[in-house]
Amino acid sequence: MARETYWGITSVEYATFYFLAFTAIAVFTYGVYRRFARYSQGDDDSFARLNDLPNRIVSSAKIVLSNEKQFNRDLYGGLMHSFILWGFLTLFIATLILMAEEYAAQKILHMSFWDGDFYLAYQFMVDALGLLFVVGIGMAMYRRYWVRNHRLWGRHTSNEDDIFIWTLFALGIGGFLLEGLRIYSAGIPDHEIVSFVAYGMALSFDAVGLPTMGAEQAGLNGAGFNVENLHWLAWWSHSLIAFFFIAWIPYAKPFHMISSFANVVTRDEKAGKRLPNVPSDLDATNAESIDDFTWKEILDQDACTKCGRCSSVCPAKSSDRPLDPRNVILDLKSYREDLEAGGEEKPIIADGGTSVINSETMDSCMACMACMDACPVEIEHLKSFTRLNRQQTDQGDVSSSMQDVFQNVMQNGNTFGDSPRNRGDWTEDLEFDVTDAREEEVDYLWYVGDFPSYDERNKQVARSLATILKEADVSFGILFDDEKFDGNDIRRVGEELLYVELAGHHVETWEDCEFDKIVCTDPHSYNTFKNEYPELNFDEFSDDPMMPFEYDEQWNDDGEIDVYHWTQAVEELVEEGKLDLSGTELDYTVTYHDPCHLGRYNDEYEAPRELIKATGCTLDEMPRNRSNSFCCGGGGGGLWMDFEEEPKPSEERIREALEDTDAGSGIEKFVVACPMCMTMYEDGRKTGDFEDEIEIVDVAELIVEAIGKADEAQVEVAAD
The missing domain is CATH 1.10.1060 (Fumarate Reductase Iron-sulfur Protein; Chain B, domain 2)
Structure with missing residues (x-):
């Protein structure tokens, strides 16, 4: 139970084969060297990418081999890529075993493991995973050429995509054809049934009477048509295609097999949430x-x-x-x-x-x-x-509307251009006083944010949250006119110096306050305080006369100060029994929109949902939820820009709530947990003509209604 590795190949062909193999590997090596040499010419990255390299490699191998990212929202694509990857790796390992057999085992150790049970197991695994490889390639071809999946076509689609997939297909099919011809030529021995695909092909060759050199088929043999010659042709075709593919890898799309793994190894776990x-x-x-x-x-x-x-x-x-x-x-x-x-x-x-x-x-x-x-x-x-x-x-190529926002923030510390003195005016309609955190020690330093401070609709949310914190009997305070815009979104638009000014002002102000935790109304503020302020090296700017701060330390680099989104803080209060939501029974069918900066950025999906459910509402999930949530359109400066778009992201999202959820038109309230989302969806409700069909509310507004404090919070939503 064994086989000859180079059956039917002459000594000259053997030498030619290894010359071509050496050439292909040399071209491959040079190409990879040039690629990585180019990376060394790039600027240094600001984040450590190669620290703890062994653990990075292990975790990356798990991600790549499991194909977990390919399965994300695409079962077909996950299976397809898994079949191709596992099949390709198996065939690659099989080739390495052939090399080991030829050189290490026979020439050095004077032995062969290409025999007995090992040989049978090897043949079975190669056929099984090789079949998956071909199936995976077939799935890819079906999706690309038959279905013509829109994702795969665009201005960067080129001939290299076609060459890549057809070369892989030729390698897979060619390998089976080669094996089938070898098994048929050997008389289809019983033990070769472990190579079940190739064995089946050999049986088909036998069924059609494919001639062999030893058969009495003079006319056919005279024309050179026999299994031995076909095997020779298939062997060299397969080898040349393989050599071409190896040499081509560093110069075209196949290089992703190397660069993608390197990219996963060097990933930043906080990518995006910090810049x-x-x-x-x-x-x-x-x-x-x-x-x-x-x-x-x-x-x-x-x-x-x-x-x-x-x-x-x-x-x-x-x-x-x-x-x-x-x-x-x-x-x-x-x-x-x-x-x-x-x-x-x-x-x-x-x-x-x-x-x-x-x-x-x-x-x-x-x-x-x-x-x-x-x-x-x-x-x-x-x-x-x-x-x-x-x-x-x-x-200076930003839109005029964004330039106005920059100007408002520079002059007044907020995106509205309103007076800083008016920042705390929203508290005046409450039936209790809100503590000034600059003057008294508090448990929660509450960063209210621009929209809850100046926008009339979001002021109602701020009053709701203040009422909730008061009902829970926790000490909280705000900064009043010392609070400025958090800077998260203008940073993502590219205005770095202004962002540094805002960050420096806030951390310097916080240093003069006594508090345990920072609580944010806005997920955007939560993200930048938690993930980006600690990254800033304020010492580089503290002596700059243009900067309105003298703070020269690294703020909260040890994570000693906890930063919370308000839903996280209130969920803790509920769990500790400080806010009683037991027995509340709001009879609403609602859906919830995951804000990007709370969900995808910071993996917080459950706190808002737990609070919604605690009010007694029936929560019907959006089809696109959690990490797959669809943006409201307000991030990255979108809130302040005008686009001619159809439909607006906010309109599409509300349509989805009313048409694609299980409850459909039975959804009464569209629940948000972000002031920017509130603004975008209130606008989308009007422009999309959904005003009579659904109400936009914040989680905080549901809670104050559930605890019977809605009147105190003055959260009645205006009809217009």
Whole structure:
């Protein structure tokens, strides 16, 4: 029970085979070297990417081998990629075993393990996983060419995609054909049944009477048509295709087999929720040329497989804004490769058609992180996008509406342009006084935020939350006119210096207050306080006369100060028995929208849901929920920009609530936990003509109604 490895191959062909093998491997090695040498020319990355490398490799291998990201929202795609990956790896390992048998076992150890049970087990595994490989390739072809899945087609779809998939198919089918011919030529021995696919092919050759050299088929043999010659032809065809594929890997799409794994190994677990540090030399953060991108951002470009998962979940693209996350990454890659081939330089981002990326494209990004969540190879889109936004802002190419927001924040500390003295006016309608956290020690330092402080609809939410905290009998206070805009969204638009000013002001103000925890109304504030303020090196800016602070330490780098979204804090109060929601029975059928900055950014999905359920409401989940939630359209500066889009993300989301949930039109209230979401959905309810069909409420408003304090909180929603 064994076989001859190089059956039917002459000594000259044997030498030719290994010459070609050496050449293919040399071309492959050189190509990989050039790729990684290019990464070394990229700028240093601001985050540690290679620390704890052994654990990184182990965890990355688990992610890659399990295909867990491929299964995310796409069972078909997950199975397809799993079959291809596991089959390819098995066939690769089988080839290594052949090499070990030929050189280590026979030539050095003068023995062979290519015999007996090992041989039978080897043949069975190769056939079984090889079959999965071919099935996976077939599934990919069906999706690409028959279904023509929209994700796979775009301006970066090219011949290399076709060559890649057809080469893999040829390798898979060619391997089975080669084995089938060998088994047939050997007389179809019984033990070869373990190679069940090839064995079946051999039986089919026998059924059609394929001639052998020893058979008395003079006419056919005279023409050279026999199984031995077919085996020779199949052997060399298979070998040449394999050599071509090996040599081609570093120069085209197949390189993702290497770059994708490297990208997963070097991923930042906090990617998106925190952005690269702001150095005092802000030019280092911009994108004046392709050389300004870090080695990790270049690796991101090479890791892209053109799968289109990011594009399919992008709310900007679905609203016909001029943004396709895949195209941005691949446009940067194409420009880099064009420059390396001697092409002309052009602006990375600008208005008009002469730049690599158009300004309007990046204006469209909502910074919702859906693209990153969907990406199976951990591309950090938002990191590159923010670099582009920084360059855009530095050039003064931001929209006039965003320039107005910057001006309002610089002059008044808020995005509304209202007086800082009016920031605490919303408290005046409460039946109790709200503590000034600058003057008294409190348990909760409550950062209220711009919209709950100045926007009339969101003031009702602020009063609801204040009523809840009062009912729970916890000490809380606010900063009144010393509170400013948190800076999260203007940072994502690219205004870094203003962000540093705001952060420095807040941490310096907090240092003068006595409190245990920071509680935020807005998930955007929660994210930037929790994940980004601790990253800032304030010492680099403390001596800058333009900065309105002298703070020169690293704030909360040890995580000593807990930062909460208010739903998390109130859920704790309920669990501790300080807020009694037992027995509350609101008879509403509601659905809940996961805010991007609370959900995808910070993996908090349960606290708002637990509070909604505790009020007695029937919660009917949106089809797109939790990490798959669809952005309201307000993030990344979208709240302050005007787009001609149809439908608006907020309108599409409300339609989804009324038509695609199980309860459908029976949904009475659309529940949010973010002031920006409240603003966007109130607008979408009007522009989408949903005013008579559904009400937009915050979780806090449900709670105050459940505990019978709605009148005190003055949360009656105005009809208009």
